[in-house]
Amino acid sequence: MSVELALTGARAGYGTIEVLHGLDLTVPAGKVTALLGVNGAGKSTTLRVLAGVLPLRSGSLTWQGRTITRMSALERARSGLMFVPDERAVFATLTVRENLQVVVEAIGQRDISPALEAFPRLHERLGQRAGTLSGGERRMLALARALLARPRVLLVDELSLGLSPKVAGELFTWLATVALGGTTVVLADQYTNDALGLADIVYVLHRGECSFVGDPAELHPAVSAEPV
């Protein structure tokens, strides 16, 4: 198994609060790793650390063996480590077309059609401002923007948050296709069947530490039924 990302002894937090207390995490290349846990467990914080938007207070992070602990979020994104946070991942005042064009132009391309093929619904809304899209459409646009950047690694926070089961199911199906194409995926979510079904490896976080790591099938039902 080749290792994409390895977080060792990660401590991170906000102000005086430490959220991650020495977390170790190994993300296999080309697989889907799910970070699960109750609200406040530290899932989003872990993704922020991987994306570089939140600095490590101690510990280290490697990407394909190279230490990137101090690499900026922008440099990580340019190198193919794309973060789709749970909100504000689109430019609300720009149209759907402009949101997509910004990304392709940043990598010297012009073609936004792969995004529209992946999410045909966006095709019908190209001229609409992103701020007026539905929650599901906004998530699609955020994912489409990440897709156009041709990521090597996709970090996705709470894919299904606030969405109907049908739309959430569509997005998980899309993510499965992306993973089958060889992209490494790290997903933070609640204990949903969608997340467990997609994951190759699961980390259960509890108060900033890992309480379980392994195959999703090994997750004891009592663990997966933990209240949120």
Ligand SMILES: Nc1ncnc2c1ncn2[C@@H]1O[C@H](COP(=O)(O)OP(=O)(O)OP(=O)(O)O)[C@@H](O)[C@H]1O
């Ligand atoms: N910007 C912030 N400033 C201060 N505290 C924060 C900030 N963001 C998160 N926290 C705190 O850090 C802890 C972990 O939050 P985090 O968002 O990582 O949890 P999570 O597992 O993703 O939860 P959820 O499922 O509710 O999104 C929580 O106690 C939260 O209140």
